Amino acid sequence: MITSTKSVSRAELLSEMESLRARLEEAEETLRAIRSGEVDALVVEGPEGEQVFTLKGAEHGYRVLVETMTEGAVTFSAEGIIFYCNARFAAMLNMPLEKIIGLPIQHFVLPSQVSAFATLMSKEDRNRRGEFVLMTSDSAPLPVLVSMSVLPEANVATICAVITDLSEQKHAATLENMVVERTAQLREKIGELEAFSYSISHDMRQPLRTMQGYAHILLEDYGEKFDHEPKIFLQRIETAAQRLDRLIQDVLTYSRTAREGDQLSTMNLDEIVRDVVEGYPSLRNAKIEIDPSMTLVRGYEVALTQSISNLLANAVKFVPPGRIPEIRIRAEQRDNFIRLWIIDNGIGIAAQDQQRIFEIFSRVHSNEVYEGTGIGLSIVKKSVEKMGGRVGVESELGKGSRFWIELQKAA
Amino acid sequence: MNATILLVEDSPDDVFFLQRAFKRAEAKTAIQVVQDGRQALDYLSGVGRYGNRDEFPIPHLVLLDLKLPYVLGLDVLKWIRSQPKLQSLPVIVLTSSSERLDLDQAYRLGANSFLVKPSDAERLVELIKCFVEYWLKYNLLPQVG
Numbered sequence: 275m276i277t278s279t280k281s282v283s284r285a286e287l288l289s290e291m292e293s294l295r296a297r298l299e300e301a302e303e304t305l306r307a308i309r310s311g312e313v314d315a316l317v318v319e320g321p322e323g324e325q326v327f328t329l330k331g332a333e334h335g336y337r338v339l340v341e342t343m344t345e346g347a348v349t350f351s352a353e354g355i356i357f358y359c360n361a362r363f364a365a366m367l368n369m370p371l372e373k374i375i376g377l378p379i380q381h382f383v384l385p386s387q388v389s390a391f392a393t394l395m396s397k398e399d400r401n402r403r404g405e406f407v408l409m410t411s412d413s414a415p416l417p418v419l420v421s422m423s424v425l426p427e428a429n430v431a432t433i434c435a436v437i438t439d440l441s442e443q444k445h446a447a448t449l450e451n452m453v454v455e456r457t458a459q460l461r462e463k464i465g466e467l468e469a470f471s472y473s474i475s476h477d478m479r480q481p482l483r484t485m486q487g488y489a490h491i492l493l494e495d496y497g498e499k500f501d502h503e504p505k506i507f508l509q510r511i512e513t514a515a516q517r518l519d520r521l522i523q524d525v526l527t528y529s530r531t532a533r534e535g536d537q538l539s540t541m542n543l544d545e546i547v548r549d550v551v552e553g554y555p556s557l558r559n560a561k562i563e564i565d566p567s568m569t570l571v572r573g574y575e576v577a578l579t580q581s582i583s584n585l586l587a588n589a590v591k592f593v594p595p596g597r598i599p600e601i602r603i604r605a606e607q608r609d610n611f612i613r614l615w616i617i618d619n620g621i622g623i624a625a626q627d628q629q630r631i632f633e634i635f636s637r638v639h640s641n642e643v644y645e646g647t648g649i650g651l652s653i654v655k656k657s658v659e660k661m662g663g664r665v666g667v668e669s670e671l672g673k674g675s676r677f678w679i680e681l682q683k684a685a
Numbered sequence: 686m687n688a689t690i691l692l693v694e695d696s697p698d699d700v701f702f703l704q705r706a707f708k709r710a711e712a713k714t715a716i717q718v719v720q721d722g723r724q725a726l727d728y729l730s731g732v733g734r735y736g737n738r739d740e741f742p743i744p745h746l747v748l749l750d751l752k753l754p755y756v757l758g759l760d761v762l763k764w765i766r767s768q769p770k771l772q773s774l775p776v777i778v779l780t781s782s783s784e785r786l787d788l789d790q791a792y793r794l795g796a797n798s799f800l801v802k803p804s805d806a807e808r809l810v811e812l813i814k815c816f817v818e819y820w821l822k823y824n825l826l827p828q829v830g
Contacts, residue, residue, distance in 0.1 A: 479804065
């Protein structure tokens with residue numbers, strides 16, 4: 275062997291290599307031509323002389339179809355050895371086509387599904403299908419639908435399979451499930467809120483009506499039995515109960531407005547601000563300066579009144595003891611929005627607290643210092659956002675606060 | 686006409702306010718009070734002591750609160766409409782809730798009117814005056830029972 279190898283000259287070796295390279299090129303070109311459907315017949319030199327394989331007529335169309343279709347196509351033996359696959363199948367597996375041919379198809383099936391895949395292969399029906407997960411060259415799982423059928427006229431038992439990539443479908447199904455789940459959660463939340471406001475409207479107003487009712491009856495039916503002072507106290511009970519009832523009704527109206535998503539209407543900001551300033555007794559001890567140049571905005575009356583009164587109530591509440599609250603209210607135009615500033619001379623808010631004060635139940639002070647529920651500013655934020663606006667604050671501890679709400683300018 | 690009104694109301698305070706308001710409205714009415722939904726059903730079907738129709742006559746009108754113990758107001762209404770003898774009995778809902786859900790459901794079940802209890806006693810008297818004027822003076826009532 276060694277001597278015989280040595281007897282081959284370098285020139286002979288080079289020439290053989292050259293001829294092999296030429297044959298390889300020819301084979302590759304032939305393959306390319308077969309794939310693109312340019313070839314109608316192949317002449318193959320075999321031991322029994324030249325054999326002609328014709329690839330004409332309908333077959334030509336099929337080849338083009340198989341090579342250009344968006345599904346993977348693969349043929350393999352009864353044992354699973356791959357004879358042929360199209361470019362799409364190779365792309366799915368992220369592997370060069372040449373490397374796939376000759377490998378067992380089971381190699382690409384998720385190990386836990388190999389036996390199920392084998393079962394599908396061994397079935398007799400002409401058309402059989404199943405969902406599997408293939409492993410791509412980088413071990414990424416690829417969900418696919420496999421449809422198999424047996425090639426009846428082949429000499430060797432040949433199975434051909436069409437592989438449909440299901441990853442997008444699966445992804446869409448996951449998204450759809452998420453949407454369905456979210457919607458159900460939201461619906462549940464809305465249901466809870468409805469039950470909550472239902473209960474408020476029934477249960478909270480009842481005792482209020484009772485307080486107000488008896489105070490009123492005492493005044494009206496037994497008034498002559500009281501001195502001046504007790505009468506004033508009774509009147510105060512009645513007034514306070516009425517105010518609380520109004521508030522409850524407002525909140526209910528607001529929650530209903532928010533739920534129903536009514537159309538925004540044009541509101542006179544100037545009018546609303548003045549109504550709030552005049553209507554709330556706690557504002558009477560404050561010096562309030564209102565910018566007269568205010569304009570029309572888009573909003574809900576209840577939500578807007580609520581927001582402005584909450585901001586003003588805060589402005590007079592959070593002042594150092596003994597200081598007379600001074601509030602400036604002014605509006606400025608910013609593109610299509612009107613920004614309403616409420617500027618106070620109060621205690622101010624530290625930078626680290628400025629974001630969280632808008633969250634529900636968040637409070638910066640204890641009840642002993644400044645009483646409150648921690649809901650006021652969250653209502654402002656929610657109301658303003660519902661009206662398509664924004665809220666914010668600029669402040670420094672000890673230097674007053676400049677709260678603002680931005681509302682859509684009315685056309 | 687001396688009309689009998691069946692007031693279905695669980696709050697003794699509201700019963701008191703309503704009786705006072707009817708007095709203020711100078712209405713010629715006999716008000717029968719039941720305090721929950723089950724009692725309302727017993728009264729209307731004449732169960733037990735309510736069998737004595739001289740003392741507990743079939744009412745000309747029902748004033749119905751919605752949030753009631755045992756049997757809810759809307760279920761009382763549903764039951765009334767299912768009784769052949771009571772189908773035409775006018776039922777006026779009088780409740781503290783103005784929830785759209787209650788409102789729509791009450792009318793769907795056959796309520797003849799839906800009134801929200803005012804928050805102050807003054808306006809309650811006004812409401813009852815209007816009620817008496819409309820339902821007992823201008824409105825013609827059906828023969829029930």
